[in-house]
Amino acid sequence: MNPSLPAPRPFPALLRIQALEAWYELLAVLRQPAFALPTLLFPVVFYLLFAVVLPGKWGGLERAAYLLATYGVFGVIGPALFGFGVGLAIERDKGWLELKRVSPMPTMVYFVAKIAMSLVVGLVVVCLLSIAAVFAGGVRIAPGTWVLLVATLMLGTLPFCAIGLWLGTLVRGQGAVAVVNLVYLPMSVLSGLWIPIFAFPVLLQKLAVLWPAWHLGRMALGVVGQAQDVRYGLHATVLLATTAVFLGLAALRLRRG
Template structure:
């Protein structure tokens, strides 16, 4: 006699649902980690308030608050990408969680897309906080098109830094990744002209900036808010794309060999 199962079989979860859930859990995990969430959200805003609002100074034809909104926006979105991938992956490799995920039925793409989604979510929050500080205290006034262009530039600009973070995460072991990411993050920000305009540095340092993805992202952000003339968005976007490939390919190869 044929019998029906007590609990009917359920279909496999959809690809979209798997990825959405993994992204949501990754976001919650990072949000509940104060050592990551608080510096990521607060440092760019605090620096912006100090240098754009509290420190006096006339930058001539450049609107200081708008200029620093763009550059500190670039600085702010780099952090979640570098630390989320670099430190997160290194710690999960050390704890054996990466191997556990590999033997689970979860698609590998869900793991990496979840970290990208987390980086974008934190980047969006940072940009929102900077925009509130700029408009409320810095006197920033931009048309809607400029705001949308700035947001698009900064969110898409996280991708090469996700790749850099991923590469660091495949090299570093455990907590050492924090120091390595900082050794990459801070010089990229300073030498890329995100903290101070490049014109304050020696000419040799200014010429090296074109090799840094942080400089290209900063230039696109400045062009979006009208604080830099003659910005070649296509050229800068291509440079960021090349940087993404340069770090993504060896990171993928290293992960395959593990």
């Protein structure tokens, strides 16, 4: 063994480091009410407004079940975009990222902790939405279907983590919130997450395929039975390709400083 190289850490020790970093990342987010409260409450409030206050069906579709899927997507991509985009930008400005790079902690632990934070916050949002859907919206969903929906939404956060990571390498901390919102909100609306995509002009319906949120939304709608002929393989491929592209772009930016 080369004595100049640090000895590899035992796997249990690495797991402990990862768990601690993820826990501190989650605590940091929860201590920021300007991030935590809107992220947790906005999807539920919008859901109650459009699914419960304005009940009904759209061409045989159940409004409450339909919006559970689309607002579920809206709810999980927010923590991914803001956790990486805003968090990374602020930590770059403060020099924390450089400090973590020179520390003994493996660099990958830092990024995995942010993914874990996004998944935990996203899961809480989905659970709150599900409670609202069942008790206020009258949605009846089988346990197996709900688990499949949650799994789809959780795995679907990865491309948005990658997009957030890339945005975090582009902007400074003070402007990060505005830039992320300029991506998050138009993408959510134009992907049909707030209002069904069939309510849009034909041109916007055709352009929706350009948004990764639309592809995740189609998968979620298919899981809850509110979309027919869903091409899961195609949508998953688009999301994986989006993840790879933006991870590559972010890696290039991080290497350049």
